[in-house]
Amino acid sequence: MQSTPNYLWQPEDILGQGATANVYRARNKMTGELVAVKVFNNVSYLRPYEVQMREFDMLRKLNHKNIVRLFAVEECGSSKQKVLVMEYCSSGSLLTVLEEPENAFGLSEPEFLIVLQSVVAGMNHLRENGVVHRDIKPGNIMRLMGEEGQSIYKLTDFGAARELDDDEKFVSVYGTEEYLHPDMYERAVLKKPQQKAYGVTVDLWSIGVTFYHAATGSLPFLPFGGPRRNKEMMHKITTEKPRGAIAGVQRKENGSIEWMYELPITCRLSAGLKSQLVAILPNILEVDQQKCWGFDQFFAETSDILHRIVFYVFSLQQASMHTIYIHSYNTTAIFLDAVFKQTRIAPQHQLYFQDGHLCVLEQSLPAQQFCHTSEQNPLVLVSTEMEAAIGVIYRDPALDFPKFIPSIDTVADCSTAKNVLSAGHQTLRITQSLLRCRELLLKGAYWMIEYLKAACERKHEVSLLLAEMKALALYGNVASPELKDESDLKSNLQTISGLLSSSSQSMAEKQSELGSLRADWLQHQQEVHEDRSFQRIENCLEKMQQIYKQFRKSRMQPRLPYNDEQIHKLDKVNLGTLAKKVLSVFQDECVQKYRTALAAHSIRMRTMWEISNDLKLLSSSIAACRLDLEECHGCLENVLARLPDRLQRVPVPQAPAGLCQTPKDVVLGMQQLLHEIKAVARDLQQNNSIIERLDAVPPTPGM
Template identity: 25%
Template sequence: MFYITTKKASGVISGFQTSEDAPITWSRELPASCQLSHGLGALVTPLLAGLLETEPNKIWTFEQFFSSVTQVTQAKRAQIWTWHVHTCQMLRIYPAVKELNFELLSAEIEKQSAVAPAHQLLLHNQVQVKHDRWPLQTSRQKPLILFHRENNNVALVDAGEVPKFPSFQTPVQLEADATVSKSCCSVGYCAKRQTEHVSQASTLAEEATKGLSRLISRETAEVDALRAQTLLLASVLWGRAQAVIKAQEIIAKLKPTISNSLSEDLRRKQVEVSRLHVELEKLAPVLKQLSSKDLLKEWLNLSEGLSAERGACEANKVSSLVARLKDSWQHLLRDRATREPSYNDEQFHLLERIKASETAKKIVNLLSTQVLPFAAALADSLADWYKLAQTSFLQVEILKRDMLQAQSQLERLQESYEILEEMFLSNAEVSASRPSSPAEDRKSRSPTPSPMRSPSPPVPGGKTSPCRSPADVLAVQEEINQLLKDNSHLISFFNSLSLEMPDLDD
C-alpha cells in the first residue's frame, strides 16, 4: 500500500499485476472487471483520483470531497434505467443536473451507447418517448427501451465466456484447499451474473418487441385514418371548386364581358386536388400490407424455444449451484481452522473437495451447453426480427411524412379557394348591381334560349316578351346563391374536419 500511494503517477486510480511480484500496470480509469456501471463510474473516477492523489498541491480539500459525494448520492437517487437493445446492456443514466430535459437525456445516452440523438428511438410502456412525454419514472423492471434507427445488429456484449475454475492440489492441504474453494466461489458468482444478464436480456427482449410492434400498429392505423380524412377533404375542396365554376359559367353567359379567368384558376386548383387524390389512393395497398403484418407473431416464430421463462430457469439453476459451491467453501474454511483434524474430519474434507469440484463442472457444463448458446440464439433472433420491424417502421414514417405534406398542400389550396370564392362573390354582386349594356340587351333579346332557363311562353298577338332584364339577372343571382347555399354544408364540414385533424407530432 505504501508503494501504491507513494510511487504511482498523479491521477492514477487503478492497477493490476499479471503474477506475484510482477510490475504493476497503472491506469487512470477503473478496470474492466469493476462492477460499477459506466454512468456511476464516471462520477466515482474523479472522486477516487482526488482521494488517491499523491501531490500535495492536487490533494482534495474536505469541501471538494463532500461536494463530490453529495453529487454522487443525488445523482444515484435520480438514476434513469435504459436498456440498449443492440448490445443487450442496461445503461444507467445519472443526471448531473436536477432538471434533466429530453435533450440532455439524449446526450447522456449517446455518451454511453454511441447512438446519436437523431438515431435514437426510445420506448417506455409501449409508447414512444418524446419531448412532450418527459420526464417519467423508470426502474430495472420497466426501463427505457433504446433502439437504433439505422443499425439492426444485435450482440450480447456482457454474455461472457465459459469460466475457468481453479483445481484442487493432489495432496490435501487445508490452507490451500480453502483458498482454492474461495476462488471457485468467486468464479461461480461471475457465472451467476452472466446467467442473470442473459435472463434479463430475454425478458426485456420480449418487452421491446411487444412495445415496438404495438407502436408500429398504432402509427399505421393513424396514418390510414389520416389518409381517409385527407381524401375526404380533397373531395370537399373539389366539390367547392366545381360549384363556383358552374356559378361562374352562369354569370359569364349572362354577362359576356366578364372575364372567365376565375374559372380557369379554379380548374387548375381542381387538377392539383385530383393529383393529390390519386396519390393518396395509391397508398392504400401499402397501408393494407403494413396493417396485415403481425410482428408479434413473427417474433414468436423466430424466438421459439427462447422464452424468458427458459432464461429464468437457467439462471435459477446456476444460482442454486453457486449456493452449493459457497456452502462447500464454508466447510473447507472451517476445516482450515482445525489444525489437527480427525480421520472423519479428513474424510468429510475430501468429500467437500469432490463436491466443490463436481459443482464447478456442472456450472461449466450448464454455461457451455445451455446459457451461452441460448444467448447467441437470442441475439440472432432479435437481430432478424428487428430487420423486419425496422423496415415497417421506416415505411410508416415515410407515409406519415407524405400525409403531412399532402395535408399542408390541401391547406394552401383551401386558402386559395377562399380567396377565389371571395372574388367570385364580389364579382357576382357587381354584375347584379350594374345595368346591362345595349349590346347585352340586344343579345338578351335574341331568340336563342338560355341554357339555364326555359323560353318564355308565347304572348297573344304573336309578340314575345324580352327574355333578359335586370329582374332576370336578379333571378339568376338568387339561383347562384342557392347553389352556394347547397354547398355550404360541404364548407362547414371541411372546416370541422380541419379543426378535428389530430396532431401527428404527438
C-alpha cells in the same frame, strides 16, 4: 467468565484481535443488552499514559451515527484493566462482508453507496473535531442492520487516532500496512530511517485503498506473491504509480507492473458510478502530499455523488443498460448530455419510451419531475439513427474458476472452494444480466411495434377521410360543369386519389409486417418466460455453499480422520462437478439463447426501421397532398358560392351508392367537406411531426 461491574463476557466470544487489545461480545448484567468490550493487553500498558488514554478521550468527544458509540469505561475485576464498553455491531465489519464469496468481485452498487456515504459522513465528523484516524481499513468499519433492513457502517478503533488540524504534521507511525500511505509504509514496514512528517491527508490514502477494495473485492496495489511477501515491490508500486493510475499489479515474478486507470470489468458498479469514482481515486491515492486533495475537496466531490439521483436507461438498439447520475435540479438538457456521454447517441436523436408510451422530455424540465425508473422498469432509449448492438459486457467467468490440487490440504482446499463459489456467484450475476437484457429487448420491441401500428392506423384513417372528400368533390364538379376550375380540381383530386390508393396499399403491407413481428415477438417472449437457467445455477450454488461451509470447518483441523478425509475427497469431486455444470448451463444455454435473442433483435429492429422509413415517405406524400388540398379550398368555396343559384338548372346524375341524392344534400355535404379538410390538415401536421421523429437513416449492415 470475565466481567466489569456492569458487563460480563466469555473468552470464546471474541470479535476481533489486535496488537494492543481484544474485542469481545458481552452483555449488560441488568438488561441483557449486547455490547462490545475492548480489553487491553499488557503491550498496551507499555505505551505512555497519554497514549493509553487517547482512545478514551477521542470516543468521549465523538458523537455520530457513523462512529461506534462509547457507552462506558470500566475496570475489569481485580486487574483494574481499563475496558471500553461500546456499541455492538452484529454484522461484523466491512472486511467480513468483503470476505463473503458473493462479494469477491466487490460490493453491489447500492451497498457500495451506503459504504461511501457512511465513511464520508464519519470522516467529516472526525475532521470537524480535528481528529485524524490513522488506521482506516475495512476491518475498522463496522456494520449493523437498520430497522428497515439496510446496512449502516460505523468507524471504530481509535487507538491510533489523535487530534490534528489540517496544517499540522505528526511523525509517529500507526496503521495496517496494505492501507498505509507509502511514506509511512517506508518507515513502518521497510524500517528505513527518514525524517518525514505526515499530515491529515494520510487518511485519504487509506480511504482510497478502502474504497477500491470495496468496489472491486481486491487491493489496488498487488506485487507478485502478495503485499506481505514482497514488501519492497509493494513500496515500489505505490511510490512509482503514474499520475491518474488507480491500481498496479505485478503478475509475474520480477515482472513489469501493469497500471490500471479504470475499475476492472468484473467490478459490479455501473459505468455511471465508475466514472465518478475514478475521478476521485487518483486524487486521494497520491503519494505526493502536496498534490493530494485536501479533505474539503474530498468531501465536496464525494458529497456531489451522494446528492445525485439515478435514472436507469436501456438503449434498445445497443442492448445495453446505463445508470445516469444527475442532480435533481438538472434539466432535461443535462440528462440528455449525460446519456450521450455513455451511449454516444446525440441528444437530438434520443427518443424515450416508458410503460409503452412516448416520453416527451421538455428541455427545461428538472430531473426531479422525471418519471421513476428502476433496473426492471427503465426508460427505453430509441435512437433515430441506426446503432450497432453492444450488448452486456462481461468477462468470461470460466477464467475465474480455479482447479483443486490433487492432494488433501484443508487450508488450500477451503481457499479454492471459496474461489469456486465466488466465480459461481459472478456467473449467476452475469446470467441475470443476460436474462434481464433479453426481457428488456422484448419489452422495448413490443412498445415500438405498437407505436408503429398506431401510426399506420392513423394514416389509414386519413386515407379514408380523403377518399370520402374526393367522392363528394367529384359529385360537386358534376353538378357544376360550367365552372372554370373544374378541370384543375378534377386533375388534383385524381392525383391525390392515386397517392392515397398507393398509401393505403402500403399501410396494409406495413400492418402485415408488424403482425409478423408481433408473432415472432410472442415466440421469443414465451422462451424467456420458460427460461430456467438462472434457477438451475442458483440451485448449484446452494449445494456449493454447503460444501464450502464444511470445508471451513475442516480447515481448523490439522489432519482429518480417515472417514472425514474420504468425505472431503468426495466433496472436492462434487464441487468440481457442480462448477462444470454451472459453466455448462451458462455457456451452452444462457449465452447461446442470449446471442440468438440478440441476432433476432437486430433483424426485428432492421424491419422496424424500414417501416419507419416508409412512414417517412408516406409522410412526405401526404404533406404534398395537404398542400394540394389547400389549393382546392378556394375552388370548392367558389363552387359553394355559385352552386345554389344553378342547382335548379343543373341535371343531377344518378349518385353513386352511399353519396347524397339531392342538390340540397350536395351543398350540405360540400360544406361539411370543407370542415373535414381543415381538420385533416391539422391532423396531418401533428402526425408528420411525430413520424418525422421516428425517421432514421437507411439500415447499415449488421443491424
